Amino acid sequence: MAASAPVKVYGPAMSTAVSRVLATLIEKDIQFQLVPLNMSKGEHKKPDFLKIQPFGQVPAFQDDDISLFESRAISRYVCEKHVDKGNKGLYGTNPLAKASIDQWLEAEGQSFSPPSSTLVFQLAFAPRMKIKQDEGLIKLNQEKLAKVLDVYDKRLGETRFLAGDEFSLADLSHLPNTQYLLGTETGELFTSDARKNVSRWWNEISTRDSWKKVVELQRGA
Ligand SMILES: N[C@@H](CCC(=O)N[C@@H](CS)C(=O)NCC(=O)O)C(=O)O
Numbered sequence: 001m002a003a004s005a006p007v008k009v010y011g012p013a014m015s016t017a018v019s020r021v022l023a024t025l026i027e028k029d030i031q032f033q034l035v036p037l038n039m040s041k042g043e044h045k046k047p048d049f050l051k052i053q054p055f056g057q058v059p060a061f062q063d064d065d066i067s068l069f070e071s072r073a074i075s076r077y078v079c080e081k082h083v084d085k086g087n088k089g090l091y092g093t094n095p096l097a098k099a100s101i102d103q104w105l106e107a108e109g110q111s112f113s114p115p116s117s118t119l120v121f122q123l124a125f126a127p128r129m130k131i132k133q134d135e136g137l138i139k140l141n142q143e144k145l146a147k148v149l150d151v152y153d154k155r156l157g158e159t160r161f162l163a164g165d166e167f168s169l170a171d172l173s174h175l176p177n178t179q180y181l182l183g184t185e186t187g188e189l190f191t192s193d194a195r196k197n198v199s200r201w202w203n204e205i206s207t208r209d210s211w212k213k214v215v216e217l218q219r220g221a
Helices: 016-027 071-081 095-128 135-155 175-182 185-191 193-206 209-220
Strands: 007-010 032-035 060-063 066-069
Touching: 007 016, 016 032, 016 071, 016 175, 016 209, 060 071, 066 071, 095 135, 095 175, 095 185, 135 185, 135 193, 175 185, 175 193, 175 209, 185 193
Parallel strands: 007 032
Antiparallel strands: 007 060, 060 066
């Protein structure tokens, strides 16, 4: 049987949503081609790109003749399609394990991502883009994020990873935003002794080979 062509991921590795998909593909040992797009030139708003990502955002994903958008949906698809490749338990192996992973993926998308994405923009991207930071917004979102991390700290005192004792898509999904925040004043929320379980968890998930490879791709970008 002929080897299938690598899947395509559109968008720069430095995008948090793109890097979520890259980490999943590397965990699952799936060959991919990164099509970086020049976002400063608005390539993600061009008609051809809008055909595969109608909101004009990255990532977009192509696997032969199918295309998908939304990083968490793409990651689930990759895991379901390639159950027997790479990290086989990444999206669980039974209905309850999957539901638990989905539960924490939802927590990431609905509770963790809103304040952490605002902070990533304000603390990591705004200075690079010479945009003035909004101190009030930073403080408000640090408070919101601290409350979410208090819940995580309790959970991670009971289980090694968010969805149980195995690393899963739920943990992986937190890597992109947290990586950016670690280099900022907000990093302390993840590393201080006040949240020892979150700190242990972050050390464990961020030193996985898959994530180290994504960080290398981001540095090379
Ligand atoms: N929920 C989407 C978010 C996608 C998203 O916000 N992408 C950002 C980069 S991380 C983007 O394309 N920003 C440019 C824009 O919105 O014009 C996903 O997870 O794929």
